[in-house]
Amino acid sequence: MFSRLKLNVKLIAVFLLVSAVPLVGTSLFAFLSSQSYLTNTANDKMEVFSSNKASYMQTFFDNSLHRAEVLSALPSVVRSLEAYDQTGRDTTSAAWAEQMAIIDEFLRPILTKWSVSMISLLDYEGNTIFSTSAETLGANLSQRAYFASAREGELVASDLFFSDVLDKNIFVFAAPVLSQGWTGEVAGVLILAIPEDEIVDRLIANISELGQTADVYIVNSEGIVQTKPLMAEDLIVLESEIDSQAVSTLSGHINNEDWGFSWTGIYEDFTGESVLGTARVLNLGGRPLGLIISIVANEIYGEIYSLRNIMIIVCSIVVILVIILGWMFSVSITKPILHAVKSLGEGSQQINAASGQIASASQELASACSEQAASVAETSSTLEESSSVVKQTTENTRQAAQLSALARNSADKGNAEMTEMTGSISEIRRSSEQMGKIIKVIDEIAFQTNILALNAAVEAARAGESGMGFAVVAEEVRNLAQRSAQAAKDTSAIIETNISLSQHGTEVVRRVADALGDIVVQTKKVSELMNEIAAASLEQTQGITQITKAISQIEQTTQENSATAEEAAASAEELSAQANSVKDIVMQLVLLVNGSNSREMQKVGIVSSPINNENARSFRNDPIKGQYNKQSALSARPIRKTIKPADVIPLEDDSQQF
Amino acid sequence: MITTASGCKYLIFALGNEEFGLPIQRVKEIIGMLTITRVPKTLGFVKGVINLRGKIIPVMDLRLKFGLDEKQYDERTCLIVVEIAGYSKLIALAVDSVSEVLSIQSAEIEAPPDFASQGESGFLRGMGKVKDRVLLLLDVDGVINNQDLVNLKKNIDIGGEIHVQQTEA
Numbered sequence: 001m002f003s004r005l006k007l008n009v010k011l012i013a014v015f016l017l018v019s020a021v022p023l024v025g026t027s028l029f030a031f032l033s034s035q036s037y038l039t040n041t042a043n044d045k046m047e048v049f050s051s052n053k054a055s056y057m058q059t060f061f062d063n064s065l066h067r068a069e070v071l072s073a074l075p076s077v078v079r080s081l082e083a084y085d086q087t088g089r090d091t092t093s094a095a096w097a098e099q100m101a102i103i104d105e106f107l108r109p110i111l112t113k114w115s116v117s118m119i120s121l122l123d124y125e126g127n128t129i130f131s132t133s134a135e136t137l138g139a140n141l142s143q144r145a146y147f148a149s150a151r152e153g154e155l156v157a158s159d160l161f162f163s164d165v166l167d168k169n170i171f172v173f174a175a176p177v178l179s180q181g182w183t184g185e186v187a188g189v190l191i192l193a194i195p196e197d198e199i200v201d202r203l204i205a206n207i208s209e210l211g212q213t214a215d216v217y218i219v220n221s222e223g224i225v226q227t228k229p230l231m232a233e234d235l236i237v238l239e240s241e242i243d244s245q246a247v248s249t250l251s252g253h254i255n256n257e258d259w260g261f262s263w264t265g266i267y268e269d270f271t272g273e274s275v276l277g278t279a280r281v282l283n284l285g286g287r288p289l290g291l292i293i294s295i296v297a298n299e300i301y302g303e304i305y306s307l308r309n310i311m312i313i314v315c316s317i318v319v320i321l322v323i324i325l326g327w328m329f330s331v332s333i334t335k336p337i338l339h340a341v342k343s344l345g346e347g348s349q350q351i352n353a354a355s356g357q358i359a360s361a362s363q364e365l366a367s368a369c370s371e372q373a374a375s376v377a378e379t380s381s382t383l384e385e386s387s388s389v390v391k392q393t394t395e396n397t398r399q400a401a402q403l404s405a406l407a408r409n410s411a412d413k414g415n416a417e418m419t420e421m422t423g424s425i426s427e428i429r430r431s432s433e434q435m436g437k438i439i440k441v442i443d444e445i446a447f448q449t450n451i452l453a454l455n456a457a458v459e460a461a462r463a464g465e466s467g468m469g470f471a472v473v474a475e476e477v478r479n480l481a482q483r484s485a486q487a488a489k490d491t492s493a494i495i496e497t498n499i500s501l502s503q504h505g506t507e508v509v510r511r512v513a514d515a516l517g518d519i520v521v522q523t524k525k526v527s528e529l530m531n532e533i534a535a536a537s538l539e540q541t542q543g544i545t546q547i548t549k550a551i552s553q554i555e556q557t558t559q560e561n562s563a564t565a566e567e568a569a570a571s572a573e574e575l576s577a578q579a580n581s582v583k584d585i586v587m588q589l590v591l592l593v594n595g596s597n598s599r600e601m602q603k604v605g606i607v608s609s610p611i612n613n614e615n616a617r618s619f620r621n622d623p624i625k626g627q628y629n630k631q632s633a634l635s636a637r638p639i640r641k642t643i644k645p646a647d648v649i650p651l652e653d654d655s656q657q658f
Numbered sequence: 659m660i661t662t663a664s665g666c667k668y669l670i671f672a673l674g675n676e677e678f679g680l681p682i683q684r685v686k687e688i689i690g691m692l693t694i695t696r697v698p699k700t701l702g703f704v705k706g707v708i709n710l711r712g713k714i715i716p717v718m719d720l721r722l723k724f725g726l727d728e729k730q731y732d733e734r735t736c737l738i739v740v741e742i743a744g745y746s747k748l749i750a751l752a753v754d755s756v757s758e759v760l761s762i763q764s765a766e767i768e769a770p771p772d773f774a775s776q777g778e779s780g781f782l783r784g785m786g787k788v789k790d791r792v793l794l795l796l797d798v799d800g801v802i803n804n805q806d807l808v809n810l811k812k813n814i815d816i817g818g819e820i821h822v823q824q825t826e827a
Contacts, residue, residue: 444733447690450756451736454669454688457759461667461682471759478758 006595007337011330012323020319027311034304039276042300043264046278049210050262050293053203054282060202061173061285064192065155067114068175072190073182076106077121081177081187084129091129091138100130108132115201118166118193121177122147124186136165141191150174150189157285160196160226162238169196169237173285196237200227213296215275218282218289221254223247226289231271242270246279250290253281257288266297276300334593341593344586351579355572362569369562376558380551387544394537401530408523415516422509429502432495439492446485453478667761668786668795671738671753673721674729678753679760679786679795686739686748688756691731701809708737708750715739716810717750723801729754743799745807760793762786767795 005013071077083099090096107119111132121130126142141147146158158172173192178184203216207230217229223241225232235242245267253261262280269275277294298305456474460467668679669688689710694717696706703722707714717737721729737750770782781800786793 447733451688451690454756454759457667458669458682458685458688461759475759 007334007593008327008330009595011333012326015322015326015329016319019322020315023318024315027308027315031304031308031311034307035301038300038304039266042276042295043278045210046264046276046293046295047262049206050278050280050291053216053293054280054291057199057202057291058283060199061157061171061283064114064171064173064194065157065175065285068173068190068192069155071107071110071119071192072175072177074106075181076103077177077190078179078181078187080121080130081123081179084123085187089123089129091127096129103130104132114192115194115198116192117168117170117195117198118191120191120193122189122191124151124188126151126189129188133166139165144172146172146174146191147189150176150191151186152176153178153186157287159220159287160199160238163193166193166195170194171196171199171285196227203227204230207293210293211295211299213299214293215269215295216291216293218284218291219247219250220289221251223251229270231269235270244269244277246277246292246294247290250279250281250292254288254290257281257283259283259288269294269296273298337589337593341586341589344582344589348579348582348586351582352576355576355579358572358575359569362565362572365565366562366569369558369565373555373558373562376551376555380548380555383544383548383551387541387548390537390540390544394534394541397530397534397537401527401534404523404526404530408520408527411516411519411523415513415520418509418513418516422506422513425502425505425509429499429506432498432502436492436495436499439488439495443485443488443492446481446488449481450478450485453481666764667759668793669738669756670758670760670793671736671756673724673726673754677757677791677793679762679793680738680740680798681783681795682759684740684798686741689737689739689750691733691735691737691752701806704810705752710739710748710750713748715748715750717752718802719752720801721752721754740798742802742807744804745802749802749810751801760786760788762788762793762795 080099080103084091084096087093087095087099103121110116110119118131118133118136120128120132120136120141122141123129126140126144126147128136128139128141131137144158146156149156153176155176156174158174160169160171162168163170170193173194175190176186177188177190179187199218203218207214207216213231215229215231216227218226219242220226223243225235225237225240225242228237229235232240234240245265246263249263249265250261252258258281260281262278264276264278266274266276269277274297275294276297277292280291280293282289282291453474456477457471460471460474463470667682669682669685670677670679672678687710692708692710694706694708697704697716700706703719705717705719707716709715719728721727731752734755735752736756737752738756739748739750742749766787767784768787769784771785780803781797783795783797783800786795
């Protein structure tokens, strides 16, 4: 039943149990022990007081009896009776009056001294022959019980009775007056009347020591009050009957004269109040009476009653505070718990969904890994082919490098020969220039010759007829000179052509040399590049070897990935199961926090939905990926484990004990 | 003036593209270019004087004389030493080149055209036609007239005497 309660109520109950109950218990214990202590103390006190008061009263009564006895034995009293007899028992005679005056003179001071209201002297017939109260003179008291007893020679104390003569309640102590004083026959009776007031005064003396509400009174076996209680204004002595536990307890013992019996207890007094009272059997002059001393319980327990009230108030406040604080505390606990439960519920659902996705994703991953493994294998074979191709390339490159080196050497040689050729052409040019100079000289000679021929012609012409032959010679010379000049001119033109051609040749040779130089440089570069290519191809070969290694590692890794993916799928299923367990836990948490309230569960989003892990389950049953047989090993693993909320959340173990 | 039956002989020389002819009787000598010593305050066509085997001879640039463009002298440039009528001294004429000595018949010579005869056309004796060539036949005394001689004498007194020109009919 308790387990169906809300956590709030439980917590408050626990707090109350933990805080308020010890407080109440302690308070109660303190209260009870204080009460017990006070009761014991008061009991003791009242016992003592009662005992003292009883012995005092008994002593007082005994003393009163003895006083009566002593008075009765007084010679003047005895002589008075004798005188009474002698005067003829005439109370009116002068002799008796004289005698009475003597006795009165002797006895009257005793009244005030002993607090006695009346002293009377009775003759043998019971007639009052002397009394300190003159109005009782002549009264016959022979019917009184105490008189009868006293006339028999006993010292006797009467019950309390109302004296018509004195108009008050009195005790009478009677003692026989013997004829010889202490011996002899009974001649008369002496009585002392002590009023109730005196007894009450003695009873209540020092009663205030017990307390302000302390009361003391005497009852007889029937419960009739013998002395007026202090607290009762309306009780009438000798008439009112008290019916309380003390009286009823006491009455039997009074009848049995069970001296020394005493009873103490708390009971309801005649006033209707609860009192602590002591009842005791009292021997007053041989008569069994009950002495009852009581004190109102409130006075005794007043302080502890106020303590009790304070305790009740404090406990109430504490209880209220505990309830409020417990409510706040429990709210502060249950609120986050509910929140967490809600989050947990949602989270578990999400985990459920996510685990399904993970399972399917892992499945896809596994198949993808298989495809990847195949691709990797293809890649590996392709790489091997590439490796051989690269090796071939390396070889070819090396040969090409050698060929380019040869080409370079040839180009170098060509360059050198070109340089030689340039030299030859320069030589030719120089020769041509020399030839030109020679030709110029020849031309000069031809010119001079021409001029000489012309001069000769001029001379021949001036010579007239005689110079005719000379003119012809001159003409011939001039013709030769002109032919020489013409030949020199032609040769010069040829040489000019030669020179320009050789210049052109030089130019061409220079260009060829430049081209060859470029060829050398380029060939050098080609050679270097070829070497680099050869080195690179070598590195490539090594790289391909490493790649092959790496590919084999990738292959291995892919296989591992595939296995891992399957493990992940299995884990996802496990996760799903765990999420369901979490959901169960959450439901139990909700039950714990809210009691059996399904609406709260719906509020935090916990509804028992079907588990969404079909993907994982189907994956588990899927026979594909036989390549990696870790499936069986995975299945063999202990996945299912029933989890109880108490395993997860350390709640109080005593929830069942409430 | 000496003439032959067959005609007269002329020394042919060139100024630019044109060929000129000088009567050979008036030609004293043909020489290559010599060092010309320039003489101040002379006419522009008088280039200076040369020393020909101890004789000081004035040099006239025929190009400048004929109002053609001046041309730098080269190895083909020749000096034709001529005798001037009425002047006891020789004068060298600088021409571009000297080619030959030709005999030109009288039939081959035509009178100078009329447009040239006006003014100073006295330097042309005639136009020689030898095959397709046209030879400008010069009259030496026409080329170098008295005024020139006077100016020459005034500036370069080399001791010669100027005679009154006797123009042949």
